[in-house]
Amino acid sequence: MKVRQVSVFLENKSGRLYEVCRCLADAGVNIRALSIAETADYGVLRLIVSDPAKAIQVMTENAFTVSETEVIAVEVPDEPGGLASVLAPLYDANVNIEYLYCFVEKSGKSAIVVFRVEQLDEAIRALQGGGYTVMREEDVYRI
Template structure:
C-alpha cells in the first residue's frame, strides 16, 4: 500500500520548474500529482509519477537533487467531512501527519489524498482497520 514519491530540491529561480517537467516529459514520464513548498531561496517539489524509478534516475542524471520517499494514497469520500473522518482515525492512533496533498481522479466520487506520516506501517494498519481504502502504488501510477 506504499506509493513512491519523488522529491526534488529546487533553487527558487525562474525556469527551474520548467526544467524538471521538461526532463520528465522528454523521458515519457507522466505526472499524476504534485505539490510544491517554497521559501525565499528554494523549494521542494513533490511528485507522484507513473514511473518513479525512471523519474528518479533521469532527474539525478540531469543534475537535480532528488530523493524517493514512501507515502500513502488514500481514497476519501468527496463529501463534507470525508477528510475529517480519515484524519480522526490517525489522530486517535496518535499518528502525526508531516504533510498531505490531494488530487482528483478523472471519474470518481472520491478524492485521493497523499499522506506522509511518521509511522507509515502503523498508519496503513489504522486506516485499513477503519475501512479507509488505500491505493497501491500500481493503482496510483496508472491513474
C-alpha cells in the same frame, strides 16, 4: 500499500520548475499529482509519477537533487467531511502527519489523499481499521 514519491530540490529561480517538467516530459514520465513546499530561497517539489524509477534516473542524469520517500495514498469520498473523516483514525492512533496533498480522481467520485507520516505501518493499520482503502502502488501510478 506504500507509494513512492519523488522529491526534487529546486532553487527559487525562474525556469527551474519548467526544466524539471520538461525533463520528465522528454522521458515520457507522466505526473499524477504534485505539491510544492517553499521557503524564501528554495522549494521542494513532491511528485507522484507514472514511473518513479525512471523519473529519478532522468532527473539525476540532469543534475537535479532528487530523493525518494514512501507515502500513503487513500481514497476518500469527494464530499464535505471526506478529509476530516479520514484524519480521525490517524488522530486516534497518534500518527503525526508531516504533510499531505490531495487530488480528485478522474471519475470525480472520490478524492485521493497522499500522506507523509513518520509511522507508515501504524498509519496503514489505522486507516484500514477505519474502513478506508489504502491504494496499492501500481494503482496510484496508473490513475
